[in-house]
Amino acid sequence: MSEEFKVEIVNPEKSFLKKEDVIEVVVPAFEGEMGILKDHISIISFLKPGIIKILSKIDEEKYYVEDGIVEFKNNNLSILTSSILKLSDIDKSKQQDLISSAEEQSKSAEINDQARYLIDQKLEVLKSLN
């Protein structure tokens, strides 16, 4: 039996990515990284800023996300996110842009602890990209 399942990433503008031969997806879920294999139990969870890894037989793709929802059901994984970038598309200047905008956000006083935690996460992830 094949060990493959389907994954679809959608953002508000369009269907960002569709793959049917995925073996494992690692998502930065809210309570820690989560690897999803075929026949995983149905699950709904949140994403925090981090890297999505999509492994298929032939290659491995990495995406950077800031937020989103994952839903896994009947071997269909849907990831809804409003901010997603392919890791290979982020160059130094883009990375710098993202970092500085995140730093700006963290400076503004009107954010609660949860938002601050998310921004710190974001910064950490962004700085570790290379």
Place this chain on the structure above:
Amino acid sequence: MASLDDLKKRIASVKSTQKITKAMKMVAAAKLRRAQESAEKGRPYSQKMNNVILNLSSGISDKENAPKLLSGTGNDKVHLCVVMTSDRGLCGGFNSNIIKKAKSYFSKILEEGKDLKIITVGSKGNDQLKRVYGDKIIENISFKDSKNANYFDADKVGKIVIEKFQAGEFDVCTIFYNQFKNVITQIPQAQQIIPLNNEDDENGSDESYEFEPDEDEILSNLLPKNISTQIFKAMLENSASEQGSRMSAMDNATRNAGEMVDKLTIEYIRSRQAAITKELIEIISGAESL
């Protein structure tokens, strides 16, 4: 009867109008293709979002303590209506259809003795509503500067709505927009977004999900997002409808102008011929009398 010169001028002016409407039609057609594409591409997101929420809300055990965005405030007194229209005119019945739908809803609400608050998105709706419901409009948002409907704008509207909801300013929120069916047909829609109306969707699966973190937290995070998403969907549908409506309106205008030019041209030729005939008769009868 108009003189030859007048007719000539009129023909020229109708022709130049026709040129303008034709150009507008072309532009609308080009924009329509893009808008339609993004409307269609945007549908999966809002649908998926809706599905997730349906699954979540059917799985929620404690209905009493469900987030207010889902279950409502328990009251039905103050209605907020978000009327989404375009910023530009000359698009046929596009704006008036939405306004008509909204107005009939407004009068129903007011008849029932409930309070009404209006947010208009797009300046055309504001123009048409402020005469009758001017005192009810609490906010007017316009995105004249942004070329295409984008999620960022929708999020702004969504945040305003949620802010007002959390401040207890209204109980029920409905958005009005045109759903794009095809170029000729756009259906004005009234969609209730707060509280979430999911009576007609019974296809939420009974399969149980694992939640991480728990349901309540997911729901309270997801619902505000859903509102922005629904508004974004409405904006996408609206922009496709606007272009479609403009395209068919301008197509009609071009055709009408063509008809008018034909009619005027015939009239012009006839009166020119009449003048020539008259002159000939004068010459001939002059020659005969000699």
